[in-house]
Amino acid sequence: METLQHALSEINILSISVRLGMALLFGGLLGLERVKKKRPAGFRTYMLVCMGAALTMITNQYVFEKWGLSGDPVRMGAQVISGIGFLGAGTIIVTGRNQVKGLTTAAALWASACVGLAIGIGFYSGAIIAYIYIFIAMTALHSVTHKVAAKSKVINVYVEFTNMSSVSDFFDFAKANHLQVAEIDIIKPKIKTDTQVITLLTIKAPAKIEHAKFLSLLSSAEGVRHIEEL
Incomplete structure (x- = not known):
């Protein structure tokens, strides 16, 4: 050996x-x-x-x-x-x-x-x-x-809104549901589409929540055309 x-x-x-x-x-x-x-x-x-x-x-x-x-x-x-x-x-x-x-x-x-x-x-x-x-x-x-990430209080989402006023309405919707929009980044689409506003959002919930339910809640907001987790 x-x-x-x-x-x-x-x-x-x-x-x-x-x-x-x-x-x-x-x-x-x-x-x-x-x-x-x-x-x-x-x-x-x-x-x-x-x-x-x-x-x-x-x-x-x-x-x-x-x-x-x-x-x-x-x-x-x-x-x-x-x-x-x-x-x-x-x-x-x-x-x-x-x-x-x-x-x-x-x-x-x-x-x-x-x-x-x-x-x-x-x-x-x-x-x-x-x-x-x-x-x-x-x-x-x-x-x-x-x-762990699927049940955290924070979620990063990609959201397409119909227009700029819908973004403002979304903030009101989030506040009404005790959610905090921690960060927002408005990006310009590379290709022209019917979508008026594209955003990247970081949203905080008051407690841990399954992200599938989180996304379902956020997608119900008026003016949201498309939403997905990043």
Whole structure:
């Protein structure tokens, strides 16, 4: 056992194969979860990021063991951490309704790179534990977040009104139902439509309420042509 551990900690064909194989496996499994949710960065992207990070650390270790150079032995790994930000930024988009999407995918890519770095330097236990926690955060905790958000006091909605006076009437409607319009953003439609006013609203209720009921109540206000939760 000790011989195997020693072999996997050194730079040789066995350790390189195991490390890159683990990186491909862990990165691919994280990527599959994103594929199921139709996210921009998926299976192959995660595999390549994780394996590339692992290879960087293997190369880093090889250079210092082969040439015996002095200095920071994890310098190349530091560049992966900063460089992955550019790839992560490419997965973050702002929709036409000012929704920011892709933050979880970007964070997962960064975390996948960190797992790859741990595998690349031979820190197997840290990589395995980190992978398990990341996978739990991306899968099991997704439903928890959804359940909590679905019954919160605050709701962000996209609302189309027939005219500007309808917006004023909506404020009166909200006040009559003990609701507070915390934020309002009036946006100009990119394409001309019959809709006169398009808004993004943040509305607070006095107590926790299921958002399906919340939306049903808001849609009953006069002058509301279309409403949906953001």
